[in-house]
Amino acid sequence: MSLFGGWSGSRGSFFGGIHPPEHKQRTAEEPIEVVPTPAEVRISLLQHLGAVCDPLIKPREEVHLGAEIGRSEKFISAPVHASISGTAMRATVATLPNGRHVPVIPIRAYETQPLADRALYDAMLGGSWPLGEAEQFEPGEIVESAREAGLVGMGGAAFPTFVKLMRQADQPVDTVLVNGCECEPFLTADYRMMVEAPQAIVAGGLLVRRALGAQRVLLCIEDNKPLAVRALREQQGPGIEVVVLQTKYPQGGERQLVQAATGRVMPGGGLPMRVGVAVLNISTVAALAAAVYRGRPLTHRVVTVSGGGIRQAKNLLAPVGTSYRELIRLCGGLTPDAARVIAGGPMMGFSFAADDEVADKIPIPITKGTSGLTVLTRREIQQAEQTACLRCGRCVDVCPMRLVPTRLALATRANRVSLLQRYHIGSCVECGCCAYACPASIPLVQLIRVGKIQFQNP
């Protein structure tokens, strides 16, 4: 029975996976709220997979919303833009939740902003979007718009989008999958985008189709989101249709989605293009529509702030570079028993102690890939004591990559790099299914992450 109401009609699934509690009901019906302009944002010069940007502005320089402030000439990179109007400060360093130290440019806000509140929402997401004009653009124009707007995968991977939109003569794409599964517990940012801005998503999906010369676009949604299905079905047309998939974690994983939606199996280590498919997140395609039709670079994104440790859970449209602390403040602050802040959802996110966030340390800024912020209480993170492996095989049954997690954990503990290779540690997508299913509470994902480091530095 779905938390959203028991609607069904799904098709398509994949091997393994789990059904963790969804915990989405607290924010699912919370409309997207525009964040008041923060006093300061900190724009990371590395918000994507690829090369770090060089700063294009000097301290004390005036910048306006949307101005390019960082860029790299390396191919795999994405420029960054000012998400508010204000005065640039001296570049500094921030530590992101994944532990990476990155250069950031602080911008102090002007008192008056060119866009705020409803006007900002309308400029980014609202109004009507052209659904029949994608064919008027040359594919290269769409790729260029994506590059100049600094688009990256907003589902978390943050891979520069323009690269995915480039046609490869030897690997033609016939099917575009727009990923609206959002299978991580607690997160509802994509869900609200689908409910509130379905036209922008469809407009963006058609642009992707045009860029890649694909035949069809499938808008992929899990069967626990009937309102999103309805909203997108009202906008679908020739070449673009809604596909409803079973609710199962990690349905939104690239490999799992390709298999469930098309029946095609990606070869080990290969990209979706190898089987004629491109996969983009729904927020990313909406941002593409904003870039192409409205000339808007990627400066804001929707972030879900939820979990038992937050007083008032919300979906917020926030400037990139807003601090986690500010978002928590806008949600009424932490509850007394808040213990852990997670960037993203609890399955794949990176966590840190709640004390660190509220303490007066350098604020952690959100980036283009930050889809949520989950604050868990002591009770929510309490785990049974770890015991020895019971050899029950549950971790194997649920692994969507058909790995043997218990062997990977043992090989890591023994620092046996040759075994890590034999057991295909590189194929682990760190989805967390194995650890979730393990009755012995063995921290399998943490061990596998350590194993990956051992493998890379033998």
Ligand code: SF4
């Ligand atoms: S081994 Fe990796 S891919 Fe398999 S369930 Fe565990 S975390 Fe997921």
Ligand code: SF4
């Ligand atoms: S699920 Fe846990 S206890 Fe069972 S085999 Fe895997 S590691 Fe061992």
